[in-house]
Amino acid sequence: MQSRALLERLISFPTVSRDSNLALIEFVRGYLAEFGIEAELIESDDGRKANLWATIGPEHVAGVVLSGHTDVVPVDGQDWSVEPFEMSERDGRLYGRGACDMKGYLACVLAAVPKFLEAPLSRPIHLAFSYDEEVGCLGVRSLIEALERRPVKPIACIIGEPTELRPVLGHKGKLGVRCRVHGAACHSAYAPRGVNAIEYAAKLIQRLGEIQTRLAAPERRDERFDPPFSTVQTGVIEGGNALNIVPAECRFDWEVRALPGFDPREVEEELKRYADDELVPAMRAVAERTSIEFEPLQAYPGLGTDADSPVARLIQTLTGRSDFGTVPYGTEGGLFDQAGVPTVVCGPGCMDQGHKPDEFIEIQQLEACDAMFERLARHLAS
Ligand SMILES: [Zn+2]
Incomplete structure (x- = not known):
């Protein structure tokens, strides 16, 4: 045939x-x-x-x-x-x-x-x-x-x-990850008594942006690719129910598109360290049963x-x-x-x-x- x-x-x-x-x-x-x-x-x-x-x-x-x-x-x-x-x-x-x-x-x-x-x-x-x-x-x-x-x-x-x-x-290779921030709800009039999951998610996303800036540094570029550096982006976010409730839950999905030779799990490791060392202790100081979870979505190598x-x-x-x-x-x-x-x-x-x-x-x-x-x-x- x-x-x-x-x-x-x-x-x-x-x-x-x-x-x-x-x-x-x-x-x-x-x-x-x-x-x-x-x-x-x-x-x-x-x-x-x-x-x-x-x-x-x-x-x-x-x-x-x-x-x-x-x-x-x-x-x-x-x-x-x-x-x-x-x-x-x-x-x-x-x-x-x-x-x-x-x-x-x-x-x-x-x-x-x-x-x-x-x-x-x-x-x-x-x-x-x-x-x-x-x-x-x-x-x-x-x-x-x-x-x-x-x-x-x-x-x-x-x-x-x-x-x-x-x-x-x-x-490029790809790593996709879902983060779930489990905070603590309360009446928004008493906002400091709750743990605002959206605000902690925002801190994590902010850190991803800082990582992106580093990854785009001139010495890390490979001009064979377009764009010529590894990229990080958050594609989905969901959280909260009403403006007068401090949100207990927020989840967001983010990905790394990594140049070959760069292991995107480094980004995940850095974000986890930030969560474990800084964010979760601050959350638990307000409410014991709070946490940040990482869940793999998709990965393939470059x-x-x-x-x-x-x-x-x-x-x-x-x-x-x-x-x-x-x-x-x-x-x-x-x-x-x-x-x-x-x-x-x-x-x-x-x-x-x-x-x-x-x-x-x-x-x-x-x-x-x-x-x-x-x-x-x-x-x-x-
Ligand atoms: Zn195909």
């Missing part, structure tokens, strides 16, 4: 992250079986979803991973002019949810299977198709754990998120692959491009990299179209990706 026909099939499975991806995974497993390739499924705990891992070529040689997620973001509340889960064509573009993010890449990987078999490969190619990427790179973690138990580690991983096939060597590394040279060979870039969004790449598999991001389509109504991919991008995999087959055959 050609990449275009495969994309049509893949789009027809509505693999929104909250729903099962098993129908798509079974289709891929069946497709591979026709070529005599046995796929391994790594199921989620509830059995509603699965990662797929398959190897083409010699088993016990270090190979190249082609990695992509099978889930897509929802279409709820979006104004689509075409059916989101039925591929359609207009002006050289293929429309449908996931067309660029990132079923286009998966379609090209599958379309290349016969070429990989014909090569024949002296190093294997591994297919790593995951679930639950769009909700925090969750699914791929069990696939990577299984990978870490294998005797031979892959030499490279190509994450096919849409970069218009520009080789991308880096992105990616910062060296431009001189073998994986960067590999992707340069495959794309003919050395204008290495970075992307503002996160990928599963940081997790592969953390597990010792050198990783780059390079895939067809443009993220400008991702997550939006009328998502599409240019047919020309699919063809260019097909050509990239032909070069990969030749490269790994030699």
Whole structure:
């Protein structure tokens, strides 16, 4: 099957992250079986979803991973002019949810299977198709754990998120945290007798702002990224019931987008120290049963692959491009990299179209990706 026909099939499975991806995974497993390739499924705990891992070529040689997620973001509340889960064509573009993010890449990987078999490969190619990427790179973690138990580690991983096939060597990591401030309520006429949870939350948020200022200092910048420093922001806050009650509860959600090489948990540690050493003692001086809690929401590591590394040279060979870039969004790449598999991001389509109504991919991008995999087959055959 050609990449275009495969994309049509893949789009027809509505693999929104909250729903099962098993129908798509079974289709891929069946497709591979026709070529005599046995796929391994790594199921989620509830059995509603699965990662797929398959190897083409010699088993016990270090190979190249082609990695992509099978889930897509929802279409709820979006104004689509075409059916989101039925591929359609207009002006050289293929429309449908996931067309660029990132079923286009998966379609090209599958379309290349016969070429990989014909090569024949002296190093294997591994297919790593995951679930639950769009909700925090969750699914791929069990696939990577299984990978870490294998005797031979892959030499490279190509994450096919849409970069218009520009080789991308880096992105920021992310840490999301929820803070709950448990204060003590009282009539607001006696405000000093209560512990105002909103006001203590504000002190914590203020500290996050100070940390941001430090993180943006010139010596901490990396100009490959936009913005060129780690960022901190508070995105949600909720607290209080009425103006005449000192609020007992306040919660807020904040995140760090960290340059590769900077551990965002440092920010959390600093905020915890501030809470433990200064704020909580002051709160307890007024009311004993008060506290500040930290609850993890989401985390994935950044990616910062060296431009001189073998994986960067590999992707340069495959794309003919050395204008290495970075992307503002996160990928599963940081997790592969953390597990010792050198990783780059390079895939067809443009993220400008991702997550939006009328998502599409240019047919020309699919063809260019097909050509990239032909070069990969030749490269790994030699
Ligand atoms: Zn994606």
